[in-house]
Amino acid sequence: MNYGTASRSTWFSLEELLVNEKAVLAKLSGPGSTLLMTKSKNRFKKLIEDASDYRPANVAEHPGWCGKSFVFGDGTIASPKNHDEKIIVAFEMNPKFALAGTLEAWLTGVGRVVANQPLPLVMLAYAFVPALLRFIPAGIFNPQIELVGEPETGKSTLAVLAASVWAGDPDSDTGGGETWNRTLGSLDPLKVSHSDMLLMLDEVNMAGGNAREQADLIRSATFRFASTGTRGRLAGPVMSSDVRMALLSTSNEALSQLVKASKTVVGAVSSRMVTINVSKASGFLDTVPDHYEDASEAAAELRKDCARNYAHPGRIFAARLVEAAAEDEDKLRRQIAKGMAAFLEQLRHRRGTDGTSERVKTVFTMIFAAGTLARRWGLLPEEWGGLTKSLLNVFDRMEGRSVTTGDTASSALERVKKYAREHGAAIVRVKTMSGPVSFKKFSGSPGYLLRRDGKMAVLIPSDRFQLEFVDHKAMMQELRRLGLAKTEGGKKPKLTVKTPSAICAEGRVYWILLGTD
Incomplete structure (x- = not known):
């Protein structure tokens, strides 16, 4: 859209004409001028009608694309670099x-x-x-x-x-x-x-x-x-x-x-x-x-x-x-x-x-x-x-189909159980231990089994678990949501817990409940 107005070599933008017409009239007719009387309004219209030189511009009647530019809802404009496209924002701007x-x-x-x-x-x-x-x-x-x-x-x-x-x-x-x-x-x-x-x-x-x-x-x-x-x-x-x-x-x-x-x-x-x-x-x-x-x-x-x-x-x-x-x-x-x-x-x-x-x-x-x-x-x-x-x-x-999320959701517990079966006797039963082991021996173990409140749990050293399961975080989050994992609360919750003192004085473990067996 092209537009323009000129009078006595004075240029006015569309913003001035639409938004601040009193200021425009003051420039044209001096201080105190208004647009109340028909005579004043007609004179103002005549000035616009007589304009002969125009400056090209695009008028944005709403946000979004305007020419080659994009106008945001608050009136901000994104135009191509080295482009002099003139955009006139003619919609009500929204601060949100x-x-x-x-x-x-x-x-x-x-x-x-x-x-x-x-x-x-x-x-x-x-x-x-x-x-x-x-x-x-x-x-x-x-x-x-x-x-x-x-x-x-x-x-x-x-x-x-x-x-x-x-x-x-x-x-x-x-x-x-x-x-x-x-x-x-x-x-x-x-x-x-x-x-x-x-x-x-x-x-x-x-x-x-x-x-x-x-x-x-x-x-x-x-x-x-x-x-x-x-x-x-x-x-x-x-x-x-x-x-x-x-x-x-x-x-x-x-x-x-x-x-x-x-x-x-x-x-x-x-x-x-x-x-x-x-x-x-x-x-x-x-x-x-x-x-x-x-x-x-x-x-x-x-x-x-x-x-x-x-x-x-x-x-x-x-x-x-x-x-x-x-x-x-x-x-x-x-x-x-x-x-x-x-x-x-x-x-x-x-x-x-x-x-x-x-x-x-x-x-x-x-x-x-x-x-x-x-x-x-x-x-x-x-x-x-x-x-x-x-x-x-x-x-x-x-x-409405069952969601396939890889092996991190409902199969998380089965994967842990499979891990425990594969390592068999190498997973130590805590009740058979004569006392705590060194951190080196603890870290080298595939895990420990213990019973708490009638439920069997496997405790896997954190480094070992993370090495075994690349998606360990998603697995533990799912197990925790299902109530099958013991985790650490507080301001900065953790998916691991401190190793029980009966096993080792150091380190952290992933604690997963296997069931009542």
């Missing part, structure tokens, strides 16, 4: 999109909880998807995911984590997200205000004043958010006709179950919404992260970190996209398409996925493409876990 804290603090705090946790890692990767939608092949709906689970499963905490990629608010329970407590008329403005970014809507049970209103709101929201268009209005400002965004919703029940409509409509809602169930047993974390007593403590600390540090990952991700697109947009598009195709191929060869909607598969391919770029740019560190493995884990969870 402003930066808080640092990226380093966000990575440290989030990493303590997210590392080796498939669902949180996938939701973080999903948060980067909306900025990519501009470069994804046409004909794909805006992605929508709902986290469904009973209260206290951590689904809202998980949503706040994803929202922190773009926004935050320390005074809000939803962080950088919003709630479902809204009207039909607010849907389009809300969608536009999160263009090319993630929109998180928490607690669908807050939608509508009754079941019918809730169903109407959910149905309308699902269809409106999926499309790039907005509803036209006879009055009021013109809304954008091309709005890309991604939705993340939380609910106790799947939205398709709350929509009171025909099977056809319910089916259409289901096809546009990827439903991921959050387990009641384990919540959004598969294992309890190190340094935390339980999942509740980990979730509480995660929320605190997201309230102190937010918006940096999205800011950096979009800025890197801006540079990549400016350098070679066709190359960027090919890279994204190649990543999506590669993951789709994995899904197609995965057993039991033939009946899965292609739209649902496409959402996962977009998450893979976005997560790959975010990892390349240091926003999803390698030590947080494998992206492909995590995506397949969550895909299986969504499909």
